[in-house]
Amino acid sequence: MTLWHGRFGGRPADELLAYTVSLPFDRRLAADDLTGSRAHVRGLVRAGLLSADDGSILLAALDRVGVELDEGSFAVRPDDEDVHTAVERRVTEIAGAAGARLHTGRSRNDQVATDLRLFAKRELTGVGHLVVGLEQTLLGRAEAAGDAYLPGYTHLQRAQPVLLSHHLLAHAWALARDVDRLVDTRRRLDVSPLGAGALAGSSLPLDPDATAADLGFAARFDNSLDAVSDRDFVAESLFDLAMLGIHLSRLGEELVIWSSEEWGFATLADAYATGSSMLPQKKNPDIAELARGKAGRLIGDLTGFLATLKGLPLAYNRDLQEDKEPLFDALDQVRGGLVAMTGLWSSVELHLDRMKEAADTPAACAVDLAEWLVQRGTPFRDAHALVGGLVRDSMERHVPLAELVEAHPALGVAAVELLAPGVAVTRRSTPGGAGPAPVAVQMAALREGLAAQRRHLDR
Numbered sequence: 001m002t003l004w005h006g007r008f009g010g011r012p013a014d015e016l017l018a019y020t021v022s023l024p025f026d027r028r029l030a031a032d033d034l035t036g037s038r039a040h041v042r043g044l045v046r047a048g049l050l051s052a053d054d055g056s057i058l059l060a061a062l063d064r065v066g067v068e069l070d071e072g073s074f075a076v077r078p079d080d081e082d083v084h085t086a087v088e089r090r091v092t093e094i095a096g097a098a099g100a101r102l103h104t105g106r107s108r109n110d111q112v113a114t115d116l117r118l119f120a121k122r123e124l125t126g127v128g129h130l131v132v133g134l135e136q137t138l139l140g141r142a143e144a145a146g147d148a149y150l151p152g153y154t155h156l157q158r159a160q161p162v163l164l165s166h167h168l169l170a171h172a173w174a175l176a177r178d179v180d181r182l183v184d185t186r187r188r189l190d191v192s193p194l195g196a197g198a199l200a201g202s203s204l205p206l207d208p209d210a211t212a213a214d215l216g217f218a219a220r221f222d223n224s225l226d227a228v229s230d231r232d233f234v235a236e237s238l239f240d241l242a243m244l245g246i247h248l249s250r251l252g253e254e255l256v257i258w259s260s261e262e263w264g265f266a267t268l269a270d271a272y273a274t275g276s277s278m279l280p281q282k283k284n285p286d287i288a289e290l291a292r293g294k295a296g297r298l299i300g301d302l303t304g305f306l307a308t309l310k311g312l313p314l315a316y317n318r319d320l321q322e323d324k325e326p327l328f329d330a331l332d333q334v335r336g337g338l339v340a341m342t343g344l345w346s347s348v349e350l351h352l353d354r355m356k357e358a359a360d361t362p363a364a365c366a367v368d369l370a371e372w373l374v375q376r377g378t379p380f381r382d383a384h385a386l387v388g389g390l391v392r393d394s395m396e397r398h399v400p401l402a403e404l405v406e407a408h409p410a411l412g413v414a415a416v417e418l419l420a421p422g423v424a425v426t427r428r429s430t431p432g433g434a435g436p437a438p439v440a441v442q443m444a445a446l447r448e449g450l451a452a453q454r455r456h457l458d459r
């Protein structure tokens with residue numbers, strides 16, 4: 001039997017049920033649906049709309065449904081359209097007459113919005129903790145990297161040497177912003193829609209503030225139409241997850257490049273690499289590539305859902321049922337990606353000798369020569385041209401750059417020292433720069449930041 005059978009002469013067509021049913025995916029909200037219903041029952045008792053006895057009967061029935069769901073013994077019926085229908089149907093089977101009072105003053109419209117917010121609050125927190133875990137892994141690798149350095153790139157061309165720790169921390173800072181965003185989104189979505197009814201509130205003496213408090217929400221809705229039609233929090237969550245997925249993709253791309261024979265900066269642990277079915281010598285970075293590939297899917301989850309929202313009139317429309325699958329998909333994909341990427345980064349072997357070799361080209365110190373001249377009064381543009389000329393000369397005539405520097409009247413033997421391996425990176429001393437002093441500062445800041453992020457997430 002449907003929840004709306006009174007107004008209808010016959011039962012719904014099988015085609016309608018097949019097309020509109022959401023139970024196969026929204027059963028994931030079952031625990032939150034029960035939580036919302038418990039708060040609603042307590043609210044009905046407080047309002048005098050439900051006797052204390054009926055309240056107890058309903059709460060016990062809700063608990064029993066919870067057990068059945070946990071045990072896997074909950075039997076679905078063909079016309080259980082969605083999780084709310086299924087739970088109410090089963091509660092009524094268990095509770096008898098009291099079951100008919102459960103939905104008093106409530107609509108599935110405020111119910112589903114409540115369920116999804118409870119769900120999102122918890123899930124975003126869980127994802128946030130996984131992100132902090134990956135940040136911690138990168139921080140650990142950065143701490144262990146000591147004074148190792150590698151070429152920093154722009155346009156994927158070697159630019160200037162940077163500390164390996166600095167490079168790894170760059171990814172960690174991006175992830176730190178992801179956690180900030182998740183916490184921020186969670187704060188904004190922390191509003192209870194329960195009591196908005198179908199769209200307009202109720203004639204019954206319900207107290208949405210009390211149910212909001214009961215459910216642990218920071219506030220209740222201000223406008224009932226907005227309460228049942230607002231899915232900003234889903235779109236925002238999807239953006240946060242897509243951005244996070246993009247960061248995982250970029251972290252993955254790093255290892256795809258580093259583990260190539262051409263780069264040779266990294267060797268993946270056997271447990272986190274795959275082989276080829278045909279080429280016996282292959283060791284492939286599939287996790288990293290999938291992280292890159294799945295970012296496309298996460299962007300799709302976001303943009304698809306934004307398109308669903310854009311033309312909707314107030315208030316609830318069934319289109320909104322399309323909020324769940326992209327959200328569930330994005331959460332699952334990002335969780336899986338975070339776990340795999342954390343394993344990948346904690347186990348990858350980094351070849352510091354190869355990194356050093358690639359960074360120790362004299363040309364990578366060209367800007368140091370120019371800045372050395374600037375400190376002695378040469379305008380930067382002139383210094384840039386002078387050093388650029390020496391680099392070109394060195395390449396065309398196959399003369400070591402150091403020789404040309406030593407011979408040049410404006411530079412000389414003192415400037416040659418700048419070209420010695422490992423010197424350039426130590427000279428990046430400005431705040432936030434790639435040298436040892438600023439990196440030690442940012443490392444301490446990130447370490448403290450991680451502890452603060454954990455506290456925010458647990459709040």
Ligand code: ARG
Pocket residue numbers: 022026082108109112316318320321322
């Ligand atoms: N399954 C529906 C959804 O996810 C529940 C709300 C149904 N409301 C309605 N008026 N048909 O949005």
